[in-house]
Amino acid sequence: MAVKKVKISSVKRAAHLKSKKTPLTKQQQNKIKQKRENLSSKREQGPSIFSQKARKRDNLAQRKKHNKLSSLGLDPLDADDDDGDDDDLLDNIADMLDGDDLALLNENKRKRKAKTVEDVDDQQQSVGLERAYATATKKEEQTQKIKVNLLPIKSRDGEIITRTTEVDYVPKPKLQKQQEDSDVEINEEDDDEASEFGDSDDDVVNDEAAPTMEPTNKMISTTDLLIARQQEIERQKYRIGIICSGMLEKPEDKMRNFHALYELMDEINPASGLPNLMPVRKLAIISVTEIFKDILPEYRVGQIDTKMQTVRKATLERVTFENALLQQFKKFLQKLEQFTAQVNKRGGLKNPQTVKLATVAVQCMCELLEAHPYFNYVQNIAQLLVYMLNCHYGTMRQTVNQCFRSLFANDKKLDMSLFIVRRINQLIKTKQNNVHVECITCMLGLKIKNVNLDAEKENELKQKKLESHRQRLISMSKKERKRRKKLTELNKELEETRAEENKQVKLQKLTEIIKMVFTIYFRVLKNDPTSRVLSAILEGLAEFAHVINLDFFSDLINVLNQILEEQDELGYRERLHCIQTIFVILSGQGEVLNIDPIRFYQHFYRNMLAVQAGKNHADFTIILRTLDEVLVKRRRNMSQQRLMAFVKRLLTGSLYLLHNGTLATLGTIKQTFQLTSVLDALLDTDCTIGSGRYDPELEDPEFCNAAATSLYELTILARHYHPTVRRLAMHIANGVPASGEGALPTDIGKLTSHELFTQYDSTQMAFNPTIALPKASQPKLKKGKPMFIRSDFKQEYNQLLKQGKLALSKDKQTLQLDFLSALQ
Numbered sequence: 027m028a029v030k031k032v033k034i035s036s037v038k039r040a041a042h043l044k045s046k047k048t049p050l051t052k053q054q055q056n057k058i059k060q061k062r063e064n065l066s067s068k069r070e071q072g073p074s075i076f077s078q079k080a081r082k083r084d085n086l087a088q089r090k091k092h093n094k095l096s097s098l099g100l101d102p103l104d105a106d107d108d109d110g111d112d113d114d115l116l117d118n119i120a121d122m123l124d125g126d127d128l129a130l131l132n133e134n135k136r137k138r139k140a141k142t143v144e145d146v147d148d149q150q151q152s153v154g155l156e157r158a159y160a161t162a163t164k165k166e167e168q169t170q171k172i173k174v175n176l177l178p179i180k181s182r183d184g185e186i187i188t189r190t191t192e193v194d195y196v197p198k199p200k201l202q203k204q205q206e207d208s209d210v211e212i213n214e215e216d217d218d219e220a221s222e223f224g225d226s227d228d229d230v231v232n233d234e235a236a237p238t239m240e241p242t243n244k245m246i247s248t249t250d251l252l253i254a255r256q257q258e259i260e261r262q263k264y265r266i267g268i269i270c271s272g273m274l275e276k277p278e279d280k281m282r283n284f285h286a287l288y289e290l291m292d293e294i295n296p297a298s299g300l301p302n303l304m305p306v307r308k309l310a311i312i313s314v315t316e317i318f319k320d321i322l323p324e325y326r327v328g329q330i331d332t333k334m335q336t337v338r339k340a341t342l343e344r345v346t347f348e349n350a351l352l353q354q355f356k357k358f359l360q361k362l363e364q365f366t367a368q369v370n371k372r373g374g375l376k377n378p379q380t381v382k383l384a385t386v387a388v389q390c391m392c393e394l395l396e397a398h399p400y401f402n403y404v405q406n407i408a409q410l411l412v413y414m415l416n417c418h419y420g421t422m423r424q425t426v427n428q429c430f431r432s433l434f435a436n437d438k439k440l441d442m443s444l445f446i447v448r449r450i451n452q453l454i455k456t457k458q459n460n461v462h463v464e465c466i467t468c469m470l471g472l473k474i475k476n477v478n479l480d481a482e483k484e485n486e487l488k489q490k491k492l493e494s495h496r497q498r499l500i501s502m503s504k505k506e507r508k509r510r511k512k513l514t515e516l517n518k519e520l521e522e523t524r525a526e527e528n529k530q531v532k533l534q535k536l537t538e539i540i541k542m543v544f545t546i547y548f549r550v551l552k553n554d555p556t557s558r559v560l561s562a563i564l565e566g567l568a569e570f571a572h573v574i575n576l577d578f579f580s581d582l583i584n585v586l587n588q589i590l591e592e593q594d595e596l597g598y599r600e601r602l603h604c605i606q607t608i609f610v611i612l613s614g615q616g617e618v619l620n621i622d623p624i625r626f627y628q629h630f631y632r633n634m635l636a637v638q639a640g641k642n643h644a645d646f647t648i649i650l651r652t653l654d655e656v657l658v659k660r661r662r663n664m665s666q667q668r669l670m671a672f673v674k675r676l677l678t679g680s681l682y683l684l685h686n687g688t689l690a691t692l693g694t695i696k697q698t699f700q701l702t703s704v705l706d707a708l709l710d711t712d713c714t715i716g717s718g719r720y721d722p723e724l725e726d727p728e729f730c731n732a733a734a735t736s737l738y739e740l741t742i743l744a745r746h747y748h749p750t751v752r753r754l755a756m757h758i759a760n761g762v763p764a765s766g767e768g769a770l771p772t773d774i775g776k777l778t779s780h781e782l783f784t785q786y787d788s789t790q791m792a793f794n795p796t797i798a799l800p801k802a803s804q805p806k807l808k809k810g811k812p813m814f815i816r817s818d819f820k821q822e823y824n825q826l827l828k829q830g831k832l833a834l835s836k837d838k839q840t841l842q843l844d845f846l847s848a849l850q
Contacts, residue, residue, distance in 0.1 A: 170194075231269055231286045232297075255303065262290065262306045270313050277321045278343070281350045284357070287314050291361055304379055308386045311365075314358055315390040319397045327352055327402055352402055359403055362387040363410060370417055381419065388414055388422045392429035399433060399442050408442060412449040415465045416457065423464040431471030440535040443472065447542045454546055459554045466546070466562035470569055474540055540573055548578075551585055556593065564603035568651075571610040579611055579619055590629055598636035602648040605630045609655035623660075624728075627668060630656065631727045634675055639684045646687045650694065650779055657698050666704045671727035673698060673705055677739045678722070685748040686786040692743070692754045693779035699762045708737045709761060749795065750774065750786065 050058070176189040269287060273280040289295050290310035295302050327348045330337070337345065365387040368374040391407050398404065411426045430446060437443045447469065454461050543566070550563050557563075567574075567582075574582065586604045589596065608626050612619070630652060637646045656664075657672060664672075673695055680691035699705050720735035743755035753770065760768030769775075777785065786794050814820055 168194075231265075231272075231283050259303060259305050262303070263309065266290070266306075266309060266313050270317055273317055274320060277317075277351070278347045281347075281354060284314070284354045288357065288361065304382065307383065311362070311383075311386050311390055315393055318355060318358065318394060321351070322355070322398050322401055323348075324398065324400065326400055355401075356403060359391075359406065362391055366410065366414060369419065370413060385419070385421055385425075389425055392425055395442075396429060396432055396436075399437065400439070404442065405445055408446050409449055412446060412453055415450070415468065416453060416461050423462055427464040427468045430468040434469075434471035435473060440532055440539065444535050444539050444542075447472075447539050451542050451546050455549075459550050459557050459559065461559060463559055463562045466559045466566060469543055469546075470566060472539060472543065472570075474536060474543075474570055474573060540570070543570065544574065544578075548582075551582075551589075555585075555589055560589075561597070561600045561603065564600055564607060568603050568606040568610060568648075571607050574611065580621070583608055583611065583619075583621060587625065598633055598642075599645055599648070601629065601633050602636070602645070602652065605633070606648060606652045606655070609652055609660070613655045613659045627656075627664075627728075628726055631672065631675065632725050634672075635679050637679075637687075638682045639687070643684055643687060646683065646690070647780070647783065650690055650783065653694050653779075657694065658701070661698070661702060665728065667729075667732060668727045669698075669702070669704060670708060670732035671730050673708065674720075674732045674735060674737070675722070675727075677737055681739055681742065684788070685746070685751055686783050686788065688743065688746070688748075688751050689754060689786050690779040690783035692751070692758060693777065693782045696754070696758055696762055697779070699758065706761065707733060708735070709759065711736050748786075 171192040171194065173190050174193050176191055178186050178188050180186055266287065269283050273283055287310050289297055290302055291307055291314075293301060293307075329349070330345045365380070365383045368380040369376055369384045374380070388411070391411060395404055395407050395411065411429065414422050415426050415430075417423060433446070434443050450465055450469070454465060547563050547567055550557055550559060564586075586608055590601060590604050605626055608623070609630075612621065612623055634649060637643060637649060653672075653676070657669070661669065676691055677695060680688045683691065718731040718734055720731045722730065724730040737758075740755045740759045744752055744759065746752050746755065753774070757763070757768050757770050763769050788794070812820075
């Protein structure tokens with residue numbers, strides 16, 4: 027039996043599936059099968075004449091007819107039930123009758139024929155009326171207009187004007203109803219074959235309204251091409267929007283719509299055979315990324331084989347959806363990998379279009395990694411992005427660098443952080459340290475600044491003490507209640523210590539990350555100290571120097587000192603990072619080492635003036651961090667001459683910094699003045715104090731005689747353009763008073779040097795505090811005295827005026843004079 031395929035909505039199909047009967051058992055299926063076989067065997071044997079006669083006798087109307095025919099002497103079983111056979115039967119009866127009976131029979135026959143003719147005419151007339159009504163209705167629908175409200179407009183008087191217009195009426199397509207046969211029971215296989223899923227956006231997904239390109243001989247202008255291109259882009263934007271909104275509404279039933287978006291990513295659309303435009307391809311990639319960011323779960327999806335184990339219906343639906351989602355996510359990642367492979371592998375097609383697509387693909391992978399760092403296939407994404415850290419395009423490297431920094435800062439489990447650091451180590455080792463700087467700088471986002479590596483030992487000691495205390499209480503012979511009470515309290519404390527297992531695992535991962543990071547740093551310093559990533563290595567060492575093991579301190583300081591003294595081509599930034607790393611080590615656990623830091627003081631004093639208010643003003647933060655270690659933490663280990671020399675040079679360098687750098691410098695000097703009283707001699711202008719003469723060009727701060735000079739730069743800074751700089755300079759010049767004249771307000775006095783540097787930063791074109799606008803005023807016009815080249819011209823001019831040779835112009839507004847004729 028042929029089954030007609032119709033489209034049904036997803037809602038109807040869901041209702042149909044809910045109302046379906048429970049599956050039949052094997053016994054019921056065997057009974058239904060036997061019934062069908064019996065019916066088919068009876069049909070093959072053909073109809074029985076006895077069963078037909080029995081059915082005719084059961085019908086009351088047939089019995090009356092048979093009785094009438096039998097009274098006339100005819101066999102009722104041989105008569106037929108059709109109308110044509112009845113006419114033949116009446117003709118046969120007419121041959122047997124005569125007289126009045128024959129006339130009555132003929133009259134009845136004519137009435138019957140007339141009645142059948144009238145019925146046929148009425149039927150034809152009704153059919154004609156129905157056709158005429160249908161055509162009239164169709165014409166009326168074509169010419170029918172409906173009113174549509176337009177957007178209101180606002181007049182100049184503030185009135186809201188509403189507008190309407192008439193558009194052609196477009197009837198909605200009627201949904202086809204499913205036709206079912208009542209004789210045959212519908213099984214699941216027949217139902218799947220007979221029904222097709224239909225939805226309101228199927229025509230958009232399948233792109234049924236796509237324009238067909240017909241070859242024409244007409245010349246097309248560039249303007250027409252641009253207009254057609256823009257129209258195609260807008261059409262595909264609308265189509266992508268409809269598809270994405272439908273998938274976000276109910277992703278369980280719209281998984282198949284991903285294929286329509288995947289077709290738009292390819293260079294040639296497989297459905298239409300036409301090339302896809304570049305904006306459409308990029309928009310499709312970004313749209314699929316946003317969909318996955320919204321519908322992907324926060325957990326890792328597990329694989330469940332529903333054929334091997336029985337699950338509930340709700341669980342089956344969820345597992346089916348997750349498996350389909352995982353397959354679509356895998357296909358999308360494979361496409362992104364193809365885009366990046368064009369620019370990252372040898373022999374790839376490298377042109378502007380592939381570079382743009384690869385940039386979009388890398389950006390999308392970074393967003394997916396940040397949004398769902400614990401989902402399936404994220405390690406594959408991270409491994410691919412690690413290789414993109416060393417690509418030849420700076421935009422992609424910066425994007426991946428920012429992604430990894432954000433991931434390191436927000437990673438709570440530290441699984442992805444450890445995986446990425448291991449892959450970076452493998453990449454640097456494979457490339458033999460010949461990598462880009464972004465491979466090293468991305469690790470600065472790791473959260474290993476405030477790590478207590480001794481916490482594990484402290485926890486073990488605490489647990490041992492609690493266990494020994496517990497054993498002591500058990501062995502003591504006291505009352506049972508008190509012993510039980512104390513035992514319960516100790517058991518609670520033990521359970522609390524055991525609850526720290528997650529923290530211990532996290533600390534182990536963090537320790538592994540630290541080991542891997544310093545393995546990278548030390549390998550580069552040992553094998554290739556002239557590498558281009560040396561600056562990033564030194565910056566990382568300065569950032570994480572406080573967690574370096576004490577056993578490596580002496581060797582590391584020797585290596586850094588060798589780099590400072592032997593490499594003449596080393597830049598100022600690398601030198602400052604080396605010095606910062608050394609002082610961080612010496613100010614922490616390195617105080618137990620017997621190392622003389624005089625040579626490093628000289629290096630720092632020499633490079634303090636390398637930063638100025640130009641391109642490298644942002645590097646002043648390195649000097650600020652080093653000054654915290656030198657002038658604040660190690661002030662007691664410095665001599666008075668060296669301390670004065672550093673303060674004098676620091677204040678000298680503040681004259682050619684931006685105002686935020688100058689404020690940070692003054693903040694450091696203010697803090698140093700508050701911590702020690704030795705610097706008060708620099709505020710005295712008496713030249714008899716101190717011995718010798720101050721030499722600002724000497725590179726050794728110990729022998730430059732800074733005590734013989736004063737802080738004359740404060741008088742210059744007191745006339746600075748920034749009001750806060752003026753106030754802070756006068757505060758230091760007055761001896762850093764806590765109250766009274768020259769004291770700072772609390773909102774400025776409590777800020778540190780780093781806070782002053784960031785809070786008063788004007789790189790975003792915002793001046794702090796804001797500058798008031800000048801008052802509007804009218805300029806005063808002053809009348810100037812006339813100046814003459816010839817000294818006797820004034821006399822001749824006055825004489826001409828007296829003689830009245832001047833004439834008025836036509837407009838009677840100005841005087842006219844022919845000087846040439848007058849002078850002649």
